[in-house]
Amino acid sequence: MLLLIFFTLFSIILSLTVDARKTLVGFKRGMGMFFNLLPVLLVILIIVSALLYFIPQNTIVQFLGARSGILGVLIAALVGAIALIPPFIAFPLANILLAKGVGYGVVAVFITTLIMVGFVTLPIEIRYFGKKAAFWRNLLSFLAALIIGTLVGAFM
Amino acid sequence: MNYRKLAKDYLWAALFLLFSIGSAFLGFKPGIAIFRNFNVFIIEVLTFLPLMFLLVGLFDVWVPKESIEKHIGRQSGLVGSLWVILLAMLQAGPLYAAFPVAYILSKKGASVRNIFVYLGAFSCLKLPLLTFEIGFLGFKFTLLRSLFTLPLFIVIGVLMEKILGKDYRVREGK
Numbered sequence A: 001m002l003l004l005i006f007f008t009l010f011s012i013i014l015s016l017t018v019d020a021r022k023t024l025v026g027f028k029r030g031m032g033m034f035f036n037l038l039p040v041l042l043v044i045l046i047i048v049s050a051l052l053y054f055i056p057q058n059t060i061v062q063f064l065g066a067r068s069g070i071l072g073v074l075i076a077a078l079v080g081a082i083a084l085i086p087p088f089i090a091f092p093l094a095n096i097l098l099a100k101g102v103g104y105g106v107v108a109v110f111i112t113t114l115i116m117v118g119f120v121t122l123p124i125e126i127r128y129f130g131k132k133a134a135f136w137r138n139l140l141s142f143l144a145a146l147i148i149g150t151l152v153g154a155f156m
Numbered sequence B: 001m002n003y004r005k006l007a008k009d010y011l012w013a014a015l016f017l018l019f020s021i022g023s024a025f026l027g028f029k030p031g032i033a034i035f036r037n038f039n040v041f042i043i044e045v046l047t048f049l050p051l052m053f054l055l056v057g058l059f060d061v062w063v064p065k066e067s068i069e070k071h072i073g074r075q076s077g078l079v080g081s082l083w084v085i086l087l088a089m090l091q092a093g094p095l096y097a098a099f100p101v102a103y104i105l106s107k108k109g110a111s112v113r114n115i116f117v118y119l120g121a122f123s124c125l126k127l128p129l130l131t132f133e134i135g136f137l138g139f140k141f142t143l144l145r146s147l148f149t150l151p152l153f154i155v156i157g158v159l160m161e162k163i164l165g166k167d168y169r170v171r172e173g174k
Helices: A002-018 A020-054 A057-065 A069-082 A087-099 A104-116 A122-155 B003-009 B011-026 B029-062 B065-072 B077-089 B095-107 B112-125 B127-137 B139-164
Strands: none
Touching: A002 A020, A002 B029, A020 A122, A020 B011, A020 B029, A020 B095, A057 A069, A057 A087, A069 A104, A069 A122, A087 A104, A087 B127, A104 A122, A104 B112, A104 B127, A104 B139, A122 B095, A122 B112, A122 B139, B003 B011, B011 B029, B029 B095, B065 B077, B077 B112, B077 B139, B095 B112, B112 B127, B112 B139, B127 B139
């Protein structure tokens, strides 16, 4: 984060010294894109915040730990695909799952679909990529996650 | 400024704000807890994303199309993919923070394959994520997951190019 602030400031100063007018155009363009995205993003974040409250971590742990084998892997993949859990919650959660005896493969599938597949953020993805691309990217990522999980599970 | 559009755009956010303030006054616990969750996200959104978008805007006005086309465009091959993977690894943030970057790369002539390789690398291999993962799940787990992920999202990039065609372009996000 600090690095990003530093890098952005540096870029802005550099850009301003070379051409102030061009910098302003870039500024306006960037901010325009930001305010285009902000309303839909706020709604999604409100929904996710509420979901995180109504589905507490314990429930997720129990749910993921309840089944093993192929069904367990599929459940983990689906939960990971639907949920939008930030990494600082997801990794400790994964750690708890491992401690409860859930297999590495299930945890790997869960983590991979969590970071690659975004069901809740689909409205944003469609704005940028269109329905077709968003659908295929998520589907292919979901299948990839199943393969990754199986492989990690086999090699751990 | 179009006030009607503004009111429509931020209606839900305004209602949520009222609900949160009300919850705080009345001591309504679920409301307070939901706002706490929201707070974590919104800090990220309001600090991180504006900077990202500023950089994207500056990138747009400064970086010539030819240089992007040459390095990560249609003819760039595997080296081009390595460039976008490197770029993605050095970044941070949630996946939706990568979408505006994907747009600007696409606008400047990056190949469809490299756009989706970039998204794959951004979601799975960014360094802040990996350090976090090593801390909680161990080095071996992280290494294995990264090793298996890398070839798969390159395959996804190739497939996406086949599905969408070489002329596909990412939109501005309006």
